[in-house]
Amino acid sequence: MALAEQQQTNADSPAALFTGLFGDDGVSTQDTADGISTAWIGRDHIHRALADAKRQGYEMLLDLTAIDERLRQHRAGQPPADFTAVYHLMSFSRNRDLRLKVALPIDDATLPSCCDIWPNANWYEREVWDMFGIEFTGHPFLARILTPPTWEGHPLRKDHPARATEMEPFSLPEEKLEREQEALRFDPEAWGMRRTRDTSDFMFLNLGPNHPSVHGVFRIALQLDGEQIVDAVPDIGYHHRGAEKMGERQSWHTFIPYTDRVDYLGGCMNNLPYVMTVEKLAGIEVPPRAQVIRVLLSELYRVASHLVFYGTFAQDVGQLSPVFYMFIDREKVFDIISSITGGRMHSGWFRIGGVAQDLPKGWDIAIRELLAWMPKRLDHYQKMVMDNSIVKQRTRAIGDYSTAEALDWGVTGAGLRATGYAWDYRKQRPYSGYDQFEFEIPVGASGDSYDRAAVRAEEIRQSLRIIEQCLENMPAGPYKAFHPLTTPPPKERTLRDIETLIQHFVNTTWGPVIPAGEACVGIEATKGINSYYLVSDGGTSSYRTRIRTPSFPHLQMIPLISRDLFIADLIAIIASIDFVMADVDR
């Protein structure tokens, strides 16, 4: 199905743009299942190509990752490579994507850093170095980011063990303990901070990983002059669980519940980009009823997630009560979700090709109650939180950035919309039938902490509108596609003939075999653009699973927007960003 689409997009492929730039030398194109223009660029040209792409309107470095190609079978038409670096660029003005790939040999896995083009490349390049051991020349601080500094090996290489059982039994002898503790010692110079300035000595405050307001295990090293922040260096990785590595072991189907835990407030909305990517690879069309059920559940989770944000936002500026009221509302949302899925926070309800089960009888009753209940409560919260003069004093003009800065730093979601840029994945690139729904994109004006909160508060109302439309227009029909690769496989005819029985048996025990290829699908998740980039090598599990999460670049921006402010402002900024550490560290 994607073939016609691909050919059409390839006709005006930006690869032509690069052949113009470099001649035919070192540029080739690749067809992918998702139809995103993909070009292979020589290592010597990549920096120029990226800079040129940015000039051509690809404003954002959405993602930068790599693939270990050494065990991959199906690479027809691709240049030989041990590792492939993959740059995913996104143009908001032209609403299209561009994927640039660079082939690298293992004995010389180096690339020029592109931190000078996109500041958010800094963390992405550190992650690629950490996970694959690809070096970036010219990088300001190429250190491990997700694993501890004492880690040996590069976890996403295919020769790195994926489980503890593949390794030696763990032991902690005295000298290793010493070494680990020495590595934990805080050295301001190594973090790029000075100890003194003119007449004053700075104080270094280690905010986190255990701190009441950092929303998980997140650490910021603060360089303070009095209570004023001179510099802030975020340190992540405490919540890293190797979700991408797990994706290479789990079957296509059994990885679904792992995705729930990535943005753990987003519930089965996390499943959506994953299953849609697999469906794209397999060529499965999802029936309308399944699509609307997915939209319904996704929006319910968006409401739940935004309520947590709203409450903790108020709490972090010292207002203790709203979070309790909002958790009561959230509980009502979870009641609905559990009546449909049986689960609360991690329902894992979406399946390849549809959803796990049809909606239960009377599913709409509790939703109608919620729709009648919530608007009143939201008005109440508006008065209590957003109209409160102390809240305004604490958050207005704190942590503000412009649209251009947001695009430069990879900021998506409410953080981008708060700058006044009305870009919502659901509107600009409708998926799962979002084009059939009526809703508005709330935007802010100044991109400060207050606006980020205000945008999310309004998004709750818009989500309720979408839920109402799901209620009124739920299509009839199957809740799962009738396709051999759906999971669990169709069972209706299994006892009629042996062929379907065998097919059912194999697809249930091994899991489906997804055709070889590559695809990337993104969605407007609760916190911004969440996308899955999957590489299938024609097996029962993914060859490479890349999870692009919105919170990762958002945290990277903290130093920029918190300099010269007070500690209390930093807390307000952290509160307004709306992140969960699982979404950052994966």
Added chain:
Amino acid sequence: MNDTWLDILIGNGLVIAILLVVLLSLAAVLIWLERRLLGIWQDRLGPNRVGPLGIGQVLADMIKIFTKEDWIPPFADRAVFILAPTIVVITMLLAFAVVPFAPGIGISDLNIGLLFFLAMSSLAAYSVMLAGYSSNNKYALIGGLRAAAQTVSYEVFMGLALMGVVILAGSFNMREIVQAQAANGWYIVPQFFGFVVFLIAGIAESHRLPFDLPEAEHEIVAGFHTEYSGMKFGLFFIGEYLGVILISAIITTLFFGGWLGPWLPPLVWFCLKTLVFICFFVLLRAAIPRPRYDQLMSFGWKVMLPLALVNLMVTGAVVLVQEG
């Protein structure tokens, strides 16, 4: 006076003993009261398992806090670290000496009672500062510094706000201030602005939300008492609640006619009025977000101080004209 010194000692000793017991248990019960009230206002239950209405929670908490290890961090300044939490409790309890609970009930009828109260509440600031300093912890240090700056600035107009009352009553003696209100009506009416300024300063003095910056948990973990645990932490806790009771009692005395009121016995009136203000303190905590540190300071110096000064001048002028 025919009382011998022994009679005075026994009489006063009894009152002091009763007061100590009542105040300390009241402070403990307040912890329960606050948690229950917050529970009601925040649509949840609060502690309701131990004993009727959960009142046994007070006892359980006491047992827990008394049996905890008395731990002093090795990096702390030992002597000061131990001293700090006792200061707040001692000064707060001493301040109650001048509170006139009812005619004939009270410890000391000091002729400079009001000044004594102000002096004691200023001394309490040392507790927080020393705790922050001796903990040798950065969060505690920031908390201690915040406390020092906050208390010093709010002290200024806390005192100034009360001078209006002193002018009207013509005395620093708490008992005489109440009696003056019996004659002239409660001072909340002529001294409304004085009341507002004193109330706000009182919240700041007792480090309660919205002015809990020295211990703002979302910013600096637990501020000055980050390193404290067990009974030493308990003393800070009790000290804070004693502060709440004290400020409420002083507001009652100075602005709401103290024990004055019809039908009920004077002591009951006094307790009822004080309880209303205690509940108000709890309600504030449930309702209002926390301003930033510099906003709190500029609010103090730019709004509260001028207001207190204007109030003082107008009161003085009016009294002068009336006596004219």
